[in-house]
Amino acid sequence: xxxxxxxxxxxxxxxxxxxxxxxxxxxxxxxxxxxxxxxxxxxxxxxxxxxxxxxxxxxxxxxxxxxxxxxxxxxxxxxxxxxxxxxxxxxxxxxxxxxxxxxxxxxxxxxxxxxxxxxxxxxxxxxxxxxxxxxxxxxxxxxxxxxxxxxxxxxxxxxxxxxxxxxxxxxxxxxxxxxxxxxxxxxxxxxxxxxxxxxxxxxxxxxxxxxxxxxxxxxxxxxxxxxxxxxxxxxxxxxxxxxxxxxxxxxxxxxxxxxxxxxxxxxxxxxxxxxxxxxxxxxxxxxxxxxxxxxxxxxxxxxxxxxxxxxxxxxxxxxxxxxxxxxxxxxxxxxxxxxxxxxxxxxxxxxxxxxxxxxxxxxxxxxxxxxx
Amino acid sequence: xxxxxxxxxxxxxxxxxxxxxxxxxxxxxxxxxxxxxxxxxxxxxxxxxxxxxxxxxxxxxxxxxxxxxxxxxxxxxxxxxxxxxxxxxxxxxxxxxxxxxxxxxxxxxxxxxxxxxxxxxxxxxxxxxxxxxxxxxxxxxxxxxxxxxxxxxxxxxxxxxxxxxxxxxxxxxxxxxxxxxxxxxxxxxxxxxxxxxxxxxxxxxxxxxxxxxxxxxxxxxxxxxxxx
Numbered sequence: 001x002x003x004x005x006x007x008x009x010x011x012x013x014x015x016x017x018x019x020x021x022x023x024x025x026x027x028x029x030x031x032x033x034x035x036x037x038x039x040x041x042x043x044x045x046x047x048x049x050x051x052x053x054x055x056x057x058x059x060x061x062x063x064x065x066x067x068x069x070x071x072x073x074x075x076x077x078x079x080x081x082x083x084x085x086x087x088x089x090x091x092x093x094x095x096x097x098x099x100x101x102x103x104x105x106x107x108x109x110x111x112x113x114x115x116x117x118x119x120x121x122x123x124x125x126x127x128x129x130x131x132x133x134x135x136x137x138x139x140x141x142x143x144x145x146x147x148x149x150x151x152x153x154x155x156x157x158x159x160x161x162x163x164x165x166x167x168x169x170x171x172x173x174x175x176x177x178x179x180x181x182x183x184x185x186x187x188x189x190x191x192x193x194x195x196x197x198x199x200x201x202x203x204x205x206x207x208x209x210x211x212x213x214x215x216x217x218x219x220x221x222x223x224x225x226x227x228x229x230x231x232x233x234x235x236x237x238x239x240x241x242x243x244x245x246x247x248x249x250x251x252x253x254x255x256x257x258x259x260x261x262x263x264x265x266x267x268x269x270x271x272x273x274x275x276x277x278x279x280x281x282x283x284x285x286x287x288x289x290x291x292x293x294x295x296x297x298x299x300x301x302x303x304x305x306x307x308x309x310x311x312x313x314x315x316x317x318x319x320x321x322x323x324x325x326x327x328x329x330x331x332x333x334x335x336x337x338x339x340x341x342x343x344x345x346x347x348x349x350x351x352x353x354x355x356x357x358x359x360x361x362x363x364x365x366x367x368x369x370x371x372x
Numbered sequence: 373x374x375x376x377x378x379x380x381x382x383x384x385x386x387x388x389x390x391x392x393x394x395x396x397x398x399x400x401x402x403x404x405x406x407x408x409x410x411x412x413x414x415x416x417x418x419x420x421x422x423x424x425x426x427x428x429x430x431x432x433x434x435x436x437x438x439x440x441x442x443x444x445x446x447x448x449x450x451x452x453x454x455x456x457x458x459x460x461x462x463x464x465x466x467x468x469x470x471x472x473x474x475x476x477x478x479x480x481x482x483x484x485x486x487x488x489x490x491x492x493x494x495x496x497x498x499x500x501x502x503x504x505x506x507x508x509x510x511x512x513x514x515x516x517x518x519x520x521x522x523x524x525x526x527x528x529x530x531x532x533x534x535x536x537x538x539x540x541x542x543x544x545x546x547x548x549x550x551x552x553x554x555x556x557x558x559x560x561x562x563x564x565x566x567x568x569x570x571x572x573x574x575x576x577x578x579x580x581x582x583x584x585x586x587x588x589x590x591x592x593x594x595x596x597x598x599x600x
Contacts, residue, residue: 006488007485007488007489273474274475274476276471277472277473277482278474280466280471281466281472281485281486281490281531282461282464282466282486282490284458363436367429367434367435370434370468370471371425
């Protein structure tokens with residue numbers, strides 16, 4: 001005996017398998033959406049923060065040689081290449097220093113200009129004798145001298161860290177001091193080549209830049225190499241893999257949506273004759289749709305609870321790897337996202353049911369069934 | 373939640389004027405008119421395939437005629453007014469073979485569902501009385517798909533008896549029944565006809581003879597014989 005308000009209560013007993021299949025698909029749909037967005041977000045965050053928007057990677061150190069020696073770049077031409085923000089094209093000047101323990105060593109210096117300032121994230125105003133050193137030189141009493149062992153008077157500043165990989169442990173001289181020392185070097189026949197450091201607007205443009213840069217030279221005449229060689233492929237691959245990830249997640253979602261819609265369609269086909277009976281017994285299409293939706297929705301309540309449970313379980317698993325603050329942000333974010341998608345899921349289920357039943361309970365279809 | 377869907381039996385009034393219907397080029401109904409102003413048992417007879425079922429479908433507000441007017445319960449039917457149509461359909465018992473029954477459910481469960489639809493409580497006394505009369509009292513808790521053709525027909529018929537509908541439309545209700553059961557059904561219909569309009573579409577001579585008034589479908593349909 002039926003003791004319920006919904007005419008579709010019997011579906012839960014008679015078509016339990018189909019309902020379970022629908023619930024599982026809906027659960028997969030929800031969880032997949034949530035974790036797809038999470039994965040895509042993490043990947044995007046990772047690619048953007050660590051690669052595409054990583055200022056440290058947006059610099060390219062370039063050297064070029066010909067058979068006869070150093071190749072002289074036309075910096076005006078390079079500045080006109082796409083996405084070039086600024087550049088520096090100078091010799092690295094050696095600076096000799098003596099520690100308190102009388103130990104002698106040398107470091108290389110570039111001029112402190114717009115490009116190099118950006119390379120070390122240094123924006124302090126300095127005087128003409130400024131020498132900007134990596135922070136590990138702090139608290140050391142050093143005596144500096146040039147290549148001719150003449151003492152160099154400097155005002156020392158320090159930048160954080162030790163510089164990007166191809167500028168590791170580099171130091172920087174204020175332009176007047178750099179020019180002064182450069183004059184000393186020229187007089188002593190310094191034979192090193194100039195370093196061309198190109199600063200790009202964003203790391204993600206490195207591929208375009210490298211491509212355009214290569215096109216400027218004939219490879220048979222000039223051998224060009226740059227310190228970030230390979231990075232352009234990494235950037236390009238990261239972008240491709242991100243788009244692929246997005247594509248596959250979307251494809252998977254579309255497949256599940258189609259499977260869900262087909263399963264719902266199959267269930268409705270199974271009860272097609274029942275729908276006709278209900279209609280002939282005076283139930284309106286609107287009432288049938290509404291009650292059928294409520295029946296499916298009542299099964300989905302468990303799906304929603306399980307989805308919340310899965311997110312919380314995921315948060316517990318992450319708790320070993322993440323600190324509390326980040327974990328809290330991720331968990332709350334996922335729960336808000338899940339609530340939003342549950343709302344959208346309800347609308348989606350309602351839409352699918354309405355569209356299928358509108359077709360099944362159309363006047364033409366009912367009359368056609370009666371005629372057959 | 374339950375309420376009697378029959379507002380006022382005095383409202384029973386069936387008026388069909390000049391309705392036309394065709395499937396493509398094929399004319400099914402031509403200027404068909406019918407007027408019923410009093411409760412009673414009415415029969416429409418005619419051979420199969422003449423368009424009787426189409427007419428009953430239109431009268432039960434399932435199918436829309438191409439032209440003509442229909443008045444039911446003193447209301448002119450506008451088929452575009454879905455709310456009105458849905459509301460009036462609840463007052464009409466439409467009997468079409470055994471399609472009113474959900475196969476996987478028992479007769480009792482089916483009646484429970486109909487009770488939910490028309491907001492009329494299922495009266496067990498009535499159910500026992502009528503099921504006994506049509507010899508179905510032992511079949512009430514058997515799923516419909518385990519019943520024979522005749523039993524299904526009678527089970528479907530129970531809906532008309534147990535619930536109160538001011539307008540009852542029966543399309544060939546005696547098709548799968550033997551003479552004894554036809555007699556029983558007609559006796560029951562005669563007993564409930566006093567406060568409702570019962571319109572039976574049939575080709576059974578017995579049903580026609582036992583009705584208060586009968587209509588020749590071909591005459592109603594302005595002599596359209598091509599389909600019969």
